[in-house]
Amino acid sequence: MRTSIFCLLMCCIGFAGCNRNNTTIKVKGSDTEVNLAVMLAESFHAVNDTLLVSISGGGSGLGIASLINGTADIANASRRINEQELKLFHKKSIVIDSFVFAQDAIAFVVSNKLPLDSINTNDLGKLLSGEYKNWSALTSKKLAVNIYGRQSNSGTHDFVRNILNIEFSPNAKQMNGNAQILEAINADDSGIGYVGAGYVTNIQNDQIKILTIYTDKTPAVSPLEADKIASGAYFFQRPLFQYFKAADSLKVKPFIDFEKTAAGVALIKASGYYPLSK
Numbered sequence: 001m002r003t004s005i006f007c008l009l010m011c012c013i014g015f016a017g018c019n020r021n022n023t024t025i026k027v028k029g030s031d032t033e034v035n036l037a038v039m040l041a042e043s044f045h046a047v048n049d050t051l052l053v054s055i056s057g058g059g060s061g062l063g064i065a066s067l068i069n070g071t072a073d074i075a076n077a078s079r080r081i082n083e084q085e086l087k088l089f090h091k092k093s094i095v096i097d098s099f100v101f102a103q104d105a106i107a108f109v110v111s112n113k114l115p116l117d118s119i120n121t122n123d124l125g126k127l128l129s130g131e132y133k134n135w136s137a138l139t140s141k142k143l144a145v146n147i148y149g150r151q152s153n154s155g156t157h158d159f160v161r162n163i164l165n166i167e168f169s170p171n172a173k174q175m176n177g178n179a180q181i182l183e184a185i186n187a188d189d190s191g192i193g194y195v196g197a198g199y200v201t202n203i204q205n206d207q208i209k210i211l212t213i214y215t216d217k218t219p220a221v222s223p224l225e226a227d228k229i230a231s232g233a234y235f236f237q238r239p240l241f242q243y244f245k246a247a248d249s250l251k252v253k254p255f256i257d258f259e260k261t262a263a264g265v266a267l268i269k270a271s272g273y274y275p276l277s278k
Helices: 004-014 031-047 060-069 083-091 121-129 155-164 178-187 226-230 246-260 262-270
Strands: 023-029 051-058 074-077 096-111 118-120 146-150 173-175 191-196 208-210 212-214 237-245
Touching: 023 031, 023 060, 023 246, 031 051, 031 074, 031 096, 031 155, 031 246, 031 262, 051 246, 060 074, 060 083, 060 155, 060 237, 096 155, 096 178, 096 246, 096 262, 118 121, 121 146, 121 155, 121 212, 146 155, 146 178, 155 191, 173 178, 178 191, 178 208, 237 246, 246 262
Parallel strands: 023 051, 023 074, 118 212, 146 173, 146 191
Antiparallel strands: 074 237, 096 191, 096 208, 096 237
16 A cells, blocks of 8 residues: 555656646645545646646644645545634634545454454444453454554544444554554454555455444445445445635636546546445
């Protein structure tokens, strides 16, 4: 997986031929979105070389903070702006606008050696909150549960916590990004982690298993089932946001418009994300 720093370097190298006087659109934020954003930026540049689009990650919270302090033109966020952030925008008299350019599904991953293929959302909440401390609560294995999650500035962290209505176990390990979580699960037979589905769609790793998720009222669904995502049947699906200042709407419009084109939608699908349902 590309790290956010590598993504930024790739964009800069790819666009090095741009005229220095051209407008630059700086996109910062969600680690979930960063690989997709790089591919969109590279394809956009192929059809519009008058704009330089630079991409970096760091988390949804960092992206929104960068938009507030003026170091980003677009904040990628895998969650909605919260009340505290809205107050900061209001304090600076900044009017913001947003665009939902794709949907994401959160994949919960475990070692392929763990005898578990599907999990109820109630049991998942008990695992992540630390109520279940041993896999013997759900499987025949007597292994201490190791949780690999994101840092608190991550939109994915907030999304999982809020939708399950839990607080994460204080023993949960906070990882820098999706790739690091997958690496940890790959090396830990007792681990469980969560990543954006785009990070596991094309993964070829027989050490990692993607759990299907069910509730007391719905059957088990995989985050990789496009038809289920389109119908809203997966419990952990969410919109991916791009926030920008209303005053900059004309500046960012060409890039956002490209994301709506057939080429942009094709990239969204190819990257393991889902276009918005019509």
